[in-house]
Amino acid sequence: DTEVTQTPKHLVMGMTNKKSLKCEQHMGHRAMYWYKQKAKKPPELMFVYSYEKLSINESVPSRFSPECPNSSLLNLHLHALQPEDSALYLCASSQEPHEQYFGPGTRLTVT
Amino acid sequence: DQQVKQNSPSLSVQEGRISILNCDYTNSMFDYFLWYKKYPAEGPTFLISISSIKDKNEDGRFTVFLNKSAKHLSLHIVPSQPGDSAVYFCAALRFGNEKLTFGTGTRLTIIP
Numbered sequence: 001d002t003e004v005t006q007t008p009k010h011l012v013m014g015m016t017n018k019k020s021l022k023c024e025q026h027m028g029h030r031a032m033y034w035y036k037q038k039a040k041k042p043p044e045l046m047f048v049y050s051y052e053k054l055s056i057n058e059s060v061p062s063r064f065s066p067e068c069p070n071s072s073l074l075n076l077h078l079h080a081l082q083p084e085d086s087a088l089y090l091c092a093s094s095q096e097p098h099e100q101y102f103g104p105g106t107r108l109t110v111t
Numbered sequence: 112d113q114q115v116k117q118n119s120p121s122l123s124v125q126e127g128r129i130s131i132l133n134c135d136y137t138n139s140m141f142d143y144f145l146w147y148k149k150y151p152a153e154g155p156t157f158l159i160s161i162s163s164i165k166d167k168n169e170d171g172r173f174t175v176f177l178n179k180s181a182k183h184l185s186l187h188i189v190p191s192q193p194g195d196s197a198v199y200f201c202a203a204l205r206f207g208n209e210k211l212t213f214g215t216g217t218r219l220t221i222i223p
Contacts, residue, residue, distance in 0.1 A: 004154070031209060042200055042213030043155065056209055090154050097209045098143040098162075102154035 003027075004103035006091050012109045015081060021106045023074040023091030031055075032074040033100065034066060035090040043090055049074060081110045114138045115203050117214035125222050130188040132217050134201035137182065141203040145211065146175060146186045149198045158199075159186070188219075196221045 004025045013019050023032065031050045035043040048056035049068040063085075065077040074091055086109045094100040116135045124130045134144075142163050147155035161168040161175045161184070168175050174187045188195055198218050202211040 006154075033209070040216075042202075042215055043211075044213075045210050048209045050209065058210075088152075092154075094209075097211075098145060098160050098204050099157060100145075100211060101157055102147075104154045105152070107152070 004091055004093050004101055006089075006103035006106050008106060009104070010107045010109075012111060013078065013081065014111055015083070017081075018077070018079045020078065021076040021089055021091075021108075023076075023093075023103055024072055025093040025101075025103075026072055027093060027095075027101070028071075029093035029095045029101075030071070031094050031097065032068060033092040033094075034074070034076050035092065035102075037088040037090055037105070039087075047076075078108075081108075083110050086110045113215070115201060115212050115214040117199075117201060117217045119217050120215070121218040121220070123220045123222055124191050126193060127190045130186075130191045130195065130219055130221070132186040132188075132199050132201075132219065134184045134186075134214050135182060136184075136203055138203070138205075138212075139179075139182065140205055141212075142206045143204040144175070144177060144184050145202045145204070146173070147200045147202060147213075148195075149200060149216070155200060191219075191221045193221050193223055195219060 034046040037043040047066045067075040088105045091103040092100040145160040146158040149155045198216045201214045
């Protein structure tokens with residue numbers, strides 16, 4: 001089973017809202033990732049957690065706040081987003097970095 | 112600086128024929144290369160990877176070839192099937208670094 005699940009599938013939020021994206025994997029993978037993908041562009045790495053510790057932050061604005069409550073769960077807390085933050089947010093997990101498995105993504109629209 | 116490039120934004124291939132997707136890179140420090148397939152509104156699906164110490168890796172209908180001297184890799188799909196119609200991304204990775212660097216993608220259309 002190589003399934004990574006993400007909720008919600010779609011999210012519309014205003015610029016003053018606070019919302020969270022959730023990602024879950026039950027493959028026992030040690031690493032979890034957040035990527036952002038804009039239309040017609042490749043995914044871009046945002047954060048990496050390894051063994052529940054933040055190991056990479058790709059200079060992401062503080063309005064995006066990741067959290068890894070346990071080895072199976074990864075959250076992305078959103079606050080005061082801008083319309084240009086509208087994108088597909090992808091979660092991935094891996095045991096080895098060269099085999100990252102992606103979830104279906106959350107389509108976020110900021111109005 | 113685009114370190115991984117897919118110069119063909121789209122490709123159409125007849126069903127049953129071979130599909131060849133190409134990818135070029137500039138950073139000779141990459142240790143692993145991966146191919147992903149992506150349908151609209153879905154996450155990328157991992158297809159196949161290759162270590163920089165190899166020149167070929169095969170998995171069913173998918174074969175990846177790596178030419179280190181040319182900094183070029185290709186994905187061969189034989190035979191092509193309608194379900195292969197998707198966007199294909201190549202990606203590269205350095206050991207000790209969790210970050211995948213993706214190419215811009217090639218949209219493959221299989222013509223029945």
